[in-house]
Amino acid sequence: MQIQENYRGIIMGTASNEEIIYGKNAVTEALKAEKPIDTVFVLKGAQGMNQIIALAKKQGIVVKDAGEDKLKALCGDKHGGVAAALSAVSYCTVEDILANAESKGKPPFIIICDEIQDPHNLGAIIRTAEAAGADGVIIPKRRSATVNPTVFKTSAGAAAWIKIARVSNLVDTIKTLKKHGVWVYGAEADGTPIDKADLSGALALVIGSEGFGLGKLVKENCDVVLSLPMFGKVNSLNASVCAGILMYEAVKYR
Known part of the structure; x- marks a missing residue:
């Protein structure tokens, strides 16, 4: 598994070759940069996620409630309550x-x-x-x-x-x-x-x-x-x- 620093957070390669960004700062910066994000996963009941949810919805990105087990499966224990799956391709116009x-x-x-x-x-x-x-x-x-x-x-x-x-x-x-x-x-x-x-x-x-x-x-x-x-x-x-x-x-x- 390859891990690298990016957007003041982490990108993790998973077994399915899906790239996952996790942590509030990392996901927020990726959204602000309008990176090709497929889905944002927010921990159920997590506080302080309003900006992330608003940015995602403004860009038409799917936002899903996720349990602790789902987030741990995506990116481990230090997920910070939110993760984002990057799209497999870059979209054009x-x-x-x-x-x-x-x-x-x-x-x-x-x-x-x-x-x-x-x-x-x-x-x-x-x-x-x-x-x-x-x-x-x-x-x-x-x-x-x-x-x-x-x-x-x-x-x-x-x-x-x-x-x-x-x-x-x-x-x-x-x-x-x-x-x-x-x-x-x-x-x-x-x-x-x-x-x-x-x-x-x-x-x-x-x-x-x-x-x-x-x-x-x-x-x-x-x-x-x-x-x-x-x-x-x-x-x-x-x-x-x-x-x-x-x-x-x-x-x-x-």
Whole structure:
């Protein structure tokens, strides 16, 4: 296990290759520096954590109550009542993704994950997106899995190669993409059959959450809603499977 001083506190490498910062000063400084933090763990009943909680929530970082056993498992006895798990990747901006497409001389090809909460699904989507040549993946800051070590591992390392943006508001992001000439296609059971769609040109594919599909406002702001043919008795597909089919349907046009 490798330990090093940082942010006037400690960063500890765990068995899962997740990096943990612990101690009030260390976590506060990392938050102020807007380091890519996945989750902040606060000891239940701990005092003096208001600033940390406020900074984390302002940045859309998940804050979890944690018991003594959880914090000890993450970083040992001297945790100081708080710990933070660093993200497995550094996030980029939506503008970075658009610039990536421009640098290739091709129309943008973007994947948007609308509140995908299962890290295995998000990892699988990222893996397929990288393989299909997408310019980037966009995820929301709230009610979504982040690129933690589980997601990174499930992506088979693809998360290190594809640009991933984490945004505060998906609807605003969709509107921004439209201003750049990107057509936005959502995936829902009641949409236009995929074989009737023209997926050429600049496009973003929106994959809805596992349990609820596309959010109401997200769906309303899609240019087109697409559906896949279903011939069995089960009326839905796993989110990452659906994403993979749609991505490679788009690849046909690129």
